[in-house]
Amino acid sequence: MSVVVWLRHDLRLHDNPALYAASMAGTAVVPAFVWAPEDEGPWAPGPAARWWLQQSLRSLSADLERIGSKLVLRRGPAARVLPTLAHEVQAEAVYWNRRYEPASVATERAVEHKLRKMGVRLEAHDGALLLEPGFGLRGDGTPYRVFTHFYRAALQEHPAVGTPHLAPSRLQPPDRWPASEPLESLGIARVAPGLLSSTWQPGERSALRRLEEFVTDGLARYGAERDYPGRNTVSRLSPHLHFGEISPRIVWQTAASVQGSEPFLRQLMWREFAYHLLRRYPETPQEPLLEEYRRFPWCSDTSFLSVWQEGTTGFPIVDAGMRELAATGWMHNRVRLIVASFLTKDLLIHWLSGARHFWERLVDADLANNTLGWQWTAGCGADAAPYFRIFNPTIQGMRFDPDGSYVRAWVPELKGLPVPWIHQPWLAAPAVLEAANVHLGKTYPEPIVDHHQAREAALAAYDQMRRRGSRTPLP
Ligand code: FAD
Numbered sequence: 009m010s011v012v013v014w015l016r017h018d019l020r021l022h023d024n025p026a027l028y029a030a031s032m033a034g035t036a037v038v039p040a041f042v043w044a045p046e047d048e049g050p051w052a053p054g055p056a057a058r059w060w061l062q063q064s065l066r067s068l069s070a071d072l073e074r075i076g077s078k079l080v081l082r083r084g085p086a087a088r089v090l091p092t093l094a095h096e097v098q099a100e101a102v103y104w105n106r107r108y109e110p111a112s113v114a115t116e117r118a119v120e121h122k123l124r125k126m127g128v129r130l131e132a133h134d135g136a137l138l139l140e141p142g143f144g145l146r147g148d149g150t151p152y153r154v155f156t157h158f159y160r161a162a163l164q165e166h167p168a169v170g171t172p173h174l175a176p177s178r179l180q181p182p183d184r185w186p187a188s189e190p191l192e193s194l195g196i197a198r199v200a201p202g203l204l205s206s207t208w209q210p211g212e213r214s215a216l217r218r219l220e221e222f223v224t225d226g227l228a229r230y231g232a233e234r235d236y237p238g239r240n241t242v243s244r245l246s247p248h249l250h251f252g253e254i255s256p257r258i259v260w261q262t263a264a265s266v267q268g269s270e271p272f273l274r275q276l277m278w279r280e281f282a283y284h285l286l287r288r289y290p291e292t293p294q295e296p297l298l299e300e301y302r303r304f305p306w307c308s309d310t311s312f313l314s315v316w317q318e319g320t321t322g323f324p325i326v327d328a329g330m331r332e333l334a335a336t337g338w339m340h341n342r343v344r345l346i347v348a349s350f351l352t353k354d355l356l357i358h359w360l361s362g363a364r365h366f367w368e369r370l371v372d373a374d375l376a377n378n379t380l381g382w383q384w385t386a387g388c389g390a391d392a393a394p395y396f397r398i399f400n401p402t403i404q405g406m407r408f409d410p411d412g413s414y415v416r417a418w419v420p421e422l423k424g425l426p427v428p429w430i431h432q433p434w435l436a437a438p439a440v441l442e443a444a445n446v447h448l449g450k451t452y453p454e455p456i457v458d459h460h461q462a463r464e465a466a467l468a469a470y471d472q473m474r475r476r477g478s479r480t481p482l483p
Contacts, residue, residue: 010036018252021175025133026103028173036182044084049111054368056337067211077179087118105135110290138167144284168260215248231271237340238414246372282376296388307356322455325405328418337371348385349399354462359386405431
């Protein structure tokens, strides 16, 4: 007899409730991963996330081997493969940690249904969040939709309590290991897009090291500097958290032990809020939470979409962000806000087109966080920025990249421009441009829109939505 542990977005040994419980079951443990992009519905992982996943699985396999075990790899769908595996290893139980994306919930139900019919016991654990299902309802039974209220209530719940589960020091192997596909043959990822492999090191050890480095070096400055993309202040833990290479409880408890960590803990709680919203409003990855935005007159001409994607809009901070994303699979939060505002408000392109592009490019592409981030910026989500608050990309650049170091790093053709012009090269005198070797329209584009006119157009579109209720063409 044995038990199977179905691993998904919990690719770690430390503080992994399902793995820990299985290790205590007193029987052989078969850790398994099922590669099943079809189980993810319309949001199968994009190339950057697939690259991360492949590296992370390699790392987890090695970690499991160190404790006398192994990671069994199979090709999905999970509802077919897990019952077969359970039968092969005569499993008495299958353990897993819950996921909350709508398609994952449906997959869990299908797996559960089949296993129950076979008489296999199920144990679903909670390991992905600080506050588990059931939390987040107001006194009248409706969900929190304002972050500060959610946050206040969350703190009263004492999130992240309890001692994290230790990583098992040994897992009892089965008498005979079931067949496993070689990682490379699953076809998860073949190439590392851009600079991914020189930027990141996926895996649990690297996640724990990143947390330690951040707590030593960035956390104390986080509150004051977290909005400056040119400074190395944020944790960059997002892909590790997304794939569950580190538990949010370990992150929270480690950070909370340091004085002045409140601004960081607050950001971690945004992740909880995002999952809380996704669980209560599972349609939001496709539909705006605020119904009236179904009638928003998005621009049907999306020819500027590729210009935005390539980072050639002529707005340096927007272009820097889009190029950082393309090269590294990640973008600083402040810049995510700026580029998303530019797409949805200056170009009036549907937020879903932006969310889709991020989904393909981000190593931390996360359905809950991405949906919240896009809907918040577009004005159509919970606790969203009011529509009329439209970021001016030039002012944002000057405020949050005051010395231009972020732009210089990602838009090297502007490197020679002095500080006053780095975020507005179109205002520089010809001699300044000449000295910096910048030729607008040739080496770097002219701005594709006039921000002030774009702002007026966005406000007019908002008015139109509110007054006339016009239909929304979806991308
Ligand atoms: P830190 O500032 O160090 O924060 C620590 C952790 O807290 C993050 O790793 C993340 O898990 C969580 N967190 C921080 N800010 C937020 C936030 N605003 N919303 C939700 N969780 C947060 N985050 C993703 O993980 N995946 C996405 O696909 C994603 N898409 C986004 C799209 C848009 C348009 C916007 C505006 C934001 C998006 N975010 C997304 C949220 C945020 O930008 C990233 O979590 C953050 O930049 C990751 O960097 P970090 O780990 O250094 O964050």
